[in-house]
Amino acid sequence: MSYIGILEYVIGVIHDKDIWYYVGEKDTNGKRLRTDERYSSFLVDAKRYDDEVELRWELENLPRTLTYKILEIQRCPKCNKEFTEHPALSREDNETEICPECGVREAVEAYTKARSTA
Numbered sequence: 001m002s003y004i005g006i007l008e009y010v011i012g013v014i015h016d017k018d019i020w021y022y023v024g025e026k027d028t029n030g031k032r033l034r035t036d037e038r039y040s041s042f043l044v045d046a047k048r049y050d051d052e053v054e055l056r057w058e059l060e061n062l063p064r065t066l067t068y069k070i071l072e073i074q075r076c077p078k079c080n081k082e083f084t085e086h087p088a089l090s091r092e093d094n095e096t097e098i099c100p101e102c103g104v105r106e107a108v109e110a111y112t113k114a115r116s117t118a
């Protein structure tokens with residue numbers, strides 16, 4: 001697996017069947033956030049860590065009542081979007097890892113193409 005640039009991590013919070021992202025204790029202006037403001041469903045809001053030691057230390061200090069997961073940020077080479085889900089394998093070369101959305105799109109395209117040439 002190859003990575004471009006520094007590998008970044010975020011903290012995922014298991015919320016029912018969804019994964020939310022840990023925002024941090026303070027906002028970008030340094031204002032302390034309420035407990036319910038510290039999680040977001042959007043990756044753009046997530047606090048990023050480029051140091052796994054720092055991340056693990058912060059994880060230790062989070063409330064034990066929730067379930068956390070360390071997530072790696074990956075960038076999709078096809079649509080250039082960032083994602084943390086398990087990547088899909090591109091049908092173009094069978095080795096490039098792309099985001100799940102592009103994976104679905106490629107599958108639909110392959111299906112449509114196969115139908116139109118049949």
Ligand SMILES: [Zn+2]
Nearest residue numbers: 076079099102
């Ligand atoms: Zn993509």
